Amino acid sequence: MDEIKEKWDALALAAQSGDKLAYHALLIALIPYIRKIIAPGLANPDWVDDLLQDILMGVHKSLARYMPGQPFRPWVNAIIRYRRAEFLSQHYASMGHKKAPLDAVEEKGVDLLGFFQTLEDIERVLQQLPEKQQQIFYLVRIEGVSIREVAKQMAMSESAIKVSAHRSAAKLKEILQQP
Numbered sequence: 001m002d003e004i005k006e007k008w009d010a011l012a013l014a015a016q017s018g019d020k021l022a023y024h025a026l027l028i029a030l031i032p033y034i035r036k037i038i039a040p041g042l043a044n045p046d047w048v049d050d051l052l053q054d055i056l057m058g059v060h061k062s063l064a065r066y067m068p069g070q071p072f073r074p075w076v077n078a079i080i081r082y083r084r085a086e087f088l089s090q091h092y093a094s095m096g097h098k099k100a101p102l103d104a105v106e107e108k109g110v111d112l113l114g115f116f117q118t119l120e121d122i123e124r125v126l127q128q129l130p131e132k133q134q135q136i137f138y139l140v141r142i143e144g145v146s147i148r149e150v151a152k153q154m155a156m157s158e159s160a161i162k163v164s165a166h167r168s169a170a171k172l173k174e175i176l177q178q179p
Contacts, residue, residue: 016066030059038055135154136150
């Protein structure tokens with residue numbers, strides 16, 4: 001997977017510099033990845049191609065704002081999430097679903113300090129796990145890398161990766177819930 005990440009990072013950098021072949025290669029490389037992410041979450045198979053095209057347009061329009069040196073895949077994932085949410089919002093609006101007016105939404109107040117403290121707690125607790133478990137948890141649960149890819153990368157079976165990720169999550173939850 002690191003090879004793919006490095007390839008995408010290099011292609012994005014070259015595409016930003018005006019390399020049309022790199023730009024084309026980047027878009028071609030992204031298509032199966034994007035399709036794999038969006039297809040399971042859409043009720044209508046016809047929407048996959050529509051949303052795929054919309055996401056590719058988003059990548060095209062935003063590529064100039066990609067920051068070299070930053071990982072490319074999380075940047076693409078953000079575009080995918082945004083475009084999917086926008087696509088579904090437009091679809092449901094066209095079906096007559098109405099948005100709640102802002103003043104009708106009860107203010108709940110977001111506890112950003114609590115949110116960031118929780119993130120710091122998770123990072124601190126994650127350090128208590130063995131290094132291999134940390135790596136597996138990070139790749140599977142945070143980066144969203146597939147079980148198959150992590151298993152190949154770490155030379156382990158897929159079931160061992162699943163068990164490790166599950167046990168790590170359970171251990172983190174247990175430690176974080178302690179008073």
